Amino acid sequence: MPELNLDFVRSLYPAKCWDWAFFENAGGSYVPESVITRVTDYMRQTQVQPGASYEASAKAAQRIALGQRLMAELIGADSDEVIIGPSTTTNIFVLSKAFAEFLDPGDEVIVTNLDHEANIGAWRRLEQHGIKLKEWPVDPETERLQPETLDDLLSDKTRLVCFSHCSNILGGINDAKAITRKVHDAGALVCVDGVAYAPHRAIDVKELDVDFYVLSLYKLFGPHVSLLYAKRQHLERLPAQNHYFLDDQIPLKLNPGGPNHEFTAALVGIADYFDALAAHHLSQPPNTFKARADAMFEIMSAHEDKLAARFNDFLASKTAVRLFGPGGARTPTFSFIVDGKASSEIATELEKSKIAIGCGRFYANRLVDALGVNNPEDGVLRVSMAHYNTMDEVERLITALDGVL
Numbered sequence: 131m132p133e134l135n136l137d138f139v140r141s142l143y144p145a146k147c148w149d150w151a152f153f154e155n156a157g158g159s160y161v162p163e164s165v166i167t168r169v170t171d172y173m174r175q176t177q178v179q180p181g182a183s184y185e186a187s188a189k190a191a192q193r194i195a196l197g198q199r200l201m202a203e204l205i206g207a208d209s210d211e212v213i214i215g216p217s218t219t220t221n222i223f224v225l226s227k228a229f230a231e232f233l234d235p236g237d238e239v240i241v242t243n244l245d246h247e248a249n250i251g252a253w254r255r256l257e258q259h260g261i262k263l264k265e266w267p268v269d270p271e272t273e274r275l276q277p278e279t280l281d282d283l284l285s286d287k288t289r290l291v292c293f294s295h296c297s298n299i300l301g302g303i304n305d306a307k308a309i310t311r312k313v314h315d316a317g318a319l320v321c322v323d324g325v326a327y328a329p330h331r332a333i334d335v336k337e338l339d340v341d342f343y344v345l346s347l348y349k350l351f352g353p354h355v356s357l358l359y360a361k362r363q364h365l366e367r368l369p370a371q372n373h374y375f376l377d378d379q380i381p382l383k384l385n386p387g388g389p390n391h392e393f394t395a396a397l398v399g400i401a402d403y404f405d406a407l408a409a410h411h412l413s414q415p416p417n418t419f420k421a422r423a424d425a426m427f428e429i430m431s432a433h434e435d436k437l438a439a440r441f442n443d444f445l446a447s448k449t450a451v452r453l454f455g456p457g458g459a460r461t462p463t464f465s466f467i468v469d470g471k472a473s474s475e476i477a478t479e480l481e482k483s484k485i486a487i488g489c490g491r492f493y494a495n496r497l498v499d500a501l502g503v504n505n506p507e508d509g510v511l512r513v514s515m516a517h518y519n520t521m522d523e524v525e526r527l528i529t530a531l532d533g534v535l
């Protein structure tokens with residue numbers, strides 16, 4: 131497998147990105163020029179209401195449809211099974227409204243305390259409709275979701291289990307396919323939060339057999355919009371949440387307000403980016419966009435693993451550091467606290483060396499509380515890497531952090 135050519139990768143982004151060593155990628159990734167160009171092209175050339183027959187309008191509609199189609203292809207879905215909404219929080223919120231009408235009082239829904247609140251809070255509100263909520267808690271020893279614990283929670287009343295493919299704090303990867311199989315065997319559906327997973331690994335929703343899958347495209351090198359995948363059979367059955375005359379329109383029936391035009395059109399720029407990477411790294415790039423992106427994810431994650439191993443070794447060598455998260459399969463996201471020092475103080479100290487890391491609870495408040503962080507308000511420090519980070523940047527981070535410690 132070829133090594134990732136970091137000079138080439140970084141040449142595809144605005145040069146200013148590299149002024150800082152940026153390790154807050156789980157908050158939102160950088161955006162390559164290809165995406166920026168697609169936004170401005172859309173707004174310069176097709177700034178009209180899409181869908182009419184005059185030239186600019188027809189072209190606008192084509193651009194939006196292409197963005198949606200390519201993102202669907204990226205995760206192995208059909209175009210009409212994918213909703214592009216303003217955010218994952220909003221997409222799940224709308225989905226939960228549909229479930230509020232679809233489920234009956236006494237039905238059960240399971241949520242975790244490990245997820246970002248986006249995949250917890252909206253579901254918990256179903257209690258107002260007589261639906262029973264159960265919590266699948268993170269295991270305090272392993273800092274994982276234990277499948278055996280789920281066995282005890284599943285019942286013949288369970289209708290939906292909501293969990294994440296990867297925690298935005300712990301970095302640990304859950305076996306979404308095995309969990310989904312278990313839930314399906316119990317006769318229920320799954321809603322999987324793939325936001326923290328999607329920037330690091332290829333996804334195939336059909337392979338995973340998930341019912342609903344969400345990811346935020348602004349963490350996947352795109353503009354600030356998000357994707358909700360739903361199996362077509364569910365889209366057909368779920369009560370519509372849009373204008374009454376759109377009830378039959380899949381997937382628009384679950385996308386009130388419709389997609390953001392210029393940002394959905396700009397999603398083509400994510401495909402342009404992967405295609406440029408594939409053309410550079412692969413001697414014979416595969417024929418489909420999905421295959422090219424999947425091949426690039428292998429090369430990108432191999433590079434990420436090297437950065438992660440180096441940083442993990444450094445943290446492990448520091449007795450004052452408490453690193454959270456399970457061993458085993460993980461993304462390059464590390465959360466930790468330091469004995470005797472406020473997390474916010476450390477983050478601010480690193481900024482003096484133009485190093486950006488995260489600090490706080492990252493909307494996974496229930497998880498931070500469950501981990502027993504001494505000062506939950508101060509939260510954890512989070513170093514989250516992306517494929518475009520270099521080993522030099524990791525060394526800079528280690529040197530600066532070592533100084534602060």
Ligand SMILES: Cc1ncc(COP(=O)(O)O)c(C=O)c1O
Pocket residue numbers: 156157216217218219220246248249294296297298323325326346356493
């Ligand atoms: C794992 C995870 N899920 C959901 C969200 C919410 O995404 P959005 O900002 O698109 O609502 C985030 C955002 O940080 C996240 O990290």
